[in-house]
Amino acid sequence: MQFIEGGVTAAKGFLAGGIHCGIRKNKSKADLAMIFSKTPCAAAGVYTQNLVKGAPILVTRKNIADGRAQAVICNSGNANTCNADGEKKAWRMCEIAGEALGIDPHDVIVASTGVIGQILPIAPIENAAPALAALLNENGSNMAAKAIMTTDTIEKECAVKITLGDKEVRIGGISKGSGMIHPNMATMLCFVTTDCAISVPMLQKAIKAAADTTFNMTSVDGDTSTNDTLAIMANGEAENEEITEENEAYKTFLEALTAVCRKLSMMMAGDGEGATKLLICKTTGAKDWETAKTVAKSVICSSLLKAAMFGEDANWGRVLCAIGYAGADIDINKVDVSFKSAYGQVDVCVNGAGINFSEEEAAKVLHEKEITILVELNSGDAEAEAFGCDLTYDYVKINGDYRT
Structure with missing residues (x-):
């Protein structure tokens, strides 16, 4: 191809x-x-x-x-x-x-x-x-x-x-x-x-x-x-x-x-209204595709996470929060989370708990125009991707006067 x-x-x-x-x-x-x-x-x-x-x-x-x-x-x-x-x-x-x-x-x-x-x-x-x-x-x-x-x-x-x-x-x-x-x-x-x-x-x-x-x-x-x-x-x-x-x-x-x-x-x-970044959530290690899909979609739809990505804040807790309310049957204590971009990758969570990482390096990773949120469930071999964008001030401006 x-x-x-x-x-x-x-x-x-x-x-x-x-x-x-x-x-x-x-x-x-x-x-x-x-x-x-x-x-x-x-x-x-x-x-x-x-x-x-x-x-x-x-x-x-x-x-x-x-x-x-x-x-x-x-x-x-x-x-x-x-x-x-x-x-x-x-x-x-x-x-x-x-x-x-x-x-x-x-x-x-x-x-x-x-x-x-x-x-x-x-x-x-x-x-x-x-x-x-x-x-x-x-x-x-x-x-x-x-x-x-x-x-x-x-x-x-x-x-x-x-x-x-x-x-x-x-x-x-x-x-x-x-x-x-x-x-x-x-x-x-x-x-x-x-x-x-x-x-x-x-x-x-x-x-x-x-x-x-x-x-x-x-x-x-x-x-x-x-x-x-x-x-x-x-x-x-x-x-x-x-x-x-x-x-x-x-x-x-x-x-x-x-x-x-x-x-x-x-x-x-990536061209979402007011967006500055393309967000990709890649969920791996799921027991089936439905689980992987549910988790990826939940993460990409989180307004709190989208706002954090706009602010270039590696707030991984918002990722876990979105996974937790996704409605998928997972073991949160097995979940690993990383942020990745053209700059590099920063691991922020292992087995459902935070680990030490450089906030400065994380900010550089999140400064790029395309960010991948890596979620490893460690429960199987199914995977899925979801696509979204950050949430910015301009989104409200665009939709505040869209009709008029």
Whole structure:
């Protein structure tokens, strides 16, 4: 497996682009994205677990119930959620995309992100769609990535290539997410494309498995969004032997898909609203993956720990506290904790008790932009990772006036 450039247009047959249509007041920010496959695709998705779901999710679920899609249309600046005309507007977006691209509107994945509870203006999308469709190109991934951003400070895209048999297969994705992200389908959106030939059941199985260990292990602030969508389209243009069962080709594909999702998850966590640091909790030595997952997620979600990381304070007691209320069946007297970064590693706790360490060296370790919290449970061989960020003053500032 090799990481490559190209994002959602790295795979054969995919075009993408983004444009400012007028939903957002700032004309310098794109707010409408499209992704298009020249040929029909197998399609699958994973969505928010919030009972309040954005209208685009309801429409997308219906559209890809048959396992088919050929395009994505997504706006930013307005989430089209909790509106009486939400589904009507979401379906109209599918019609608009279908008209502009010359495809069946039922083969369109629709998504929206932004403020909840405000009526989505449809005229800007209708007016801009033909121009957007005309500018779609094989280098348009970055344009699309920018167009789906809300409070994100950087665009997020990633791609890899693998070999299946004697065929090169590519997988690429773009995502957005900076706040309102919690481990229930990480507000996040992610669109993945691949030229792999794979059946719909195997594609659904793969995207769910990849999400469970990446996006569902990502938290910024403990809030589960209403619009979270992870959708994947596979057009088969790599011409590999179609994956129809859990064989070696499937395992290789899943590994590559997970790598793309993991990279995008880390980019979202590191770009959390107001964040200055990416936090990774790696739990090892668990009796099973469920235990490892529970512990890692609990640690990464601790507001006290997140604040300590912002202050570059090696307050390991907050790690143990988060482990203690995680609800996992562990022996706290076997737990070891360390902090690690590009500067080095400092061990702070062994067998559930503090040990002597240099606070000065620990502060240097925590001064880096990426911090790994190592939790060894010493009770088995299962492990898991969770991704998050520090909690800063700016998080409150951003969310204090987000709507106004």
